[in-house]
Amino acid sequence: MMTDLNKALIDFCLRIADNSLIHAQRISEWTGHGPILEEDIAMSNVALDLIGQSRGFYTYAAQIEGDGKTEDFYAFRRGEREFRNKLMVEQPDNKDFGFTMMKLFLNGCFDYLMFRDLMKSTDETISGLAAKSIKEVTYHVRHAGDWIVRLGDGTEESHQRIQNSLNELWPYTNELFEQDSVDALLISNGIAFDKEKFRDEWTKMVHEIFAKATLPVPENNTYSPTGGLKGIHSEHLGYLLAEMQYLPRTYPDAVW
Amino acid sequence: MVTLESSEIWDLLNSIPDPEVPAISIVELGVVRDVRITDSNVEVDITPTYSGCPALKSMEEQIRAKLLLVGLTPIIKTIYKPAWTTDWMSDETKEKLRAYGIAPPEKLSFENLHPFANNDKGPVACPFCSSTDTSLTSRFGSTACKALHFCNGCRQPFEQFKCH
Numbered sequence A: 001m002m003t004d005l006n007k008a009l010i011d012f013c014l015r016i017a018d019n020s021l022i023h024a025q026r027i028s029e030w031t032g033h034g035p036i037l038e039e040d041i042a043m044s045n046v047a048l049d050l051i052g053q054s055r056g057f058y059t060y061a062a063q064i065e066g067d068g069k070t071e072d073f074y075a076f077r078r079g080e081r082e083f084r085n086k087l088m089v090e091q092p093d094n095k096d097f098g099f100t101m102m103k104l105f106l107n108g109c110f111d112y113l114m115f116r117d118l119m120k121s122t123d124e125t126i127s128g129l130a131a132k133s134i135k136e137v138t139y140h141v142r143h144a145g146d147w148i149v150r151l152g153d154g155t156e157e158s159h160q161r162i163q164n165s166l167n168e169l170w171p172y173t174n175e176l177f178e179q180d181s182v183d184a185l186l187i188s189n190g191i192a193f194d195k196e197k198f199r200d201e202w203t204k205m206v207h208e209i210f211a212k213a214t215l216p217v218p219e220n221n222t223y224s225p226t227g228g229l230k231g232i233h234s235e236h237l238g239y240l241l242a243e244m245q246y247l248p249r250t251y252p253d254a255v256w
Numbered sequence B: 001m002v003t004l005e006s007s008e009i010w011d012l013l014n015s016i017p018d019p020e021v022p023a024i025s026i027v028e029l030g031v032v033r034d035v036r037i038t039d040s041n042v043e044v045d046i047t048p049t050y051s052g053c054p055a056l057k058s059m060e061e062q063i064r065a066k067l068l069l070v071g072l073t074p075i076i077k078t079i080y081k082p083a084w085t086t087d088w089m090s091d092e093t094k095e096k097l098r099a100y101g102i103a104p105p106e107k108l109s110f111e112n113l114h115p116f117a118n119n120d121k122g123p124v125a126c127p128f129c130s131s132t133d134t135s136l137t138s139r140f141g142s143t144a145c146k147a148l149h150f151c152n153g154c155r156q157p158f159e160q161f162k163c164h
């Protein structure tokens, strides 16, 4: 019989893993299509890091669940209602490089602060995975932040387009900080930490880069898409999963 | 019954080249963390360089193949803590990288750990001509662990093993 704490721990791992995996899948759509070769390679590398991070958390969830499931089950054999990623990462990039960098930056600053807390987790596996992931996330944020400054403080067109990306993605940032009873139980056990506590720091971080990029931050409005924690997604996730899961769904026992 | 000493197993593992940078071994790279000999078997702990490093599986297979030659079927465990760092590379290993044509990583500093920290340590010295008149072309190179630079001294691009 699984304890409530273990159930919560599985949910917690799947939320982090799903978010990184779906984000990675979107970024990997650039492979072979990058605006320049260096950025093509950069995005493939970033996607690999994020897939690696999701594998660590999926594997831990599978280990706790202990009924023979593997990381592949979570990635390839679940439907969209079972995915727990935030709505921001599933949004299509529409071949707009600035949009991809903006998403990487907004989500990356959040992940950076979350992993910094999780490094102090009383759960040894979680703290280990966090210590591993934070180094990679730091590098991604640095890269994406530089591009935002370069595009924002660049030509009239690059400024307008990166501003549009910010305006479009900003409403999705509220959902990053959502938490529920799963978090509460883990927080009370010292395994996870209250995300509200680093919200001000996150705001300060992103404002610092937007000021350098000469980008006004949109007003906080009432439109705030949500649903990831409950598996309620935008129309885009289904299409993404259809492509990502096609092979293992069609040939269930295929191996390399 | 394991008849080998732990130091002999370390030597065997040290003969396995890194699949992406064959100038150094997987032990010198810092991927092999621990070797434990039990009554009937040997356990090897490995840690990934980057979370998504595609070479880890190949390293695991090579460890298996190498130890099978001496009749061992090791239990290989992937561990994440402590997180891999280029600071584990010895000066000797860094020199091997340089001789191979890859600029070695600098020492990791604490300031490095924040995304907005000014971690500019000045230009990286070219592994071919030692010139420091170089510039960063791209933070991401042909593998996750390398960045791309250009040397104005000898007009050649070169890779650097990123400080991580």
Ligand SMILES: [Zn+2]
Pocket: B126, B127, B128, B129, B130, B131, B151, B152, B153, B154, B155, B156
């Ligand atoms: Zn040179």
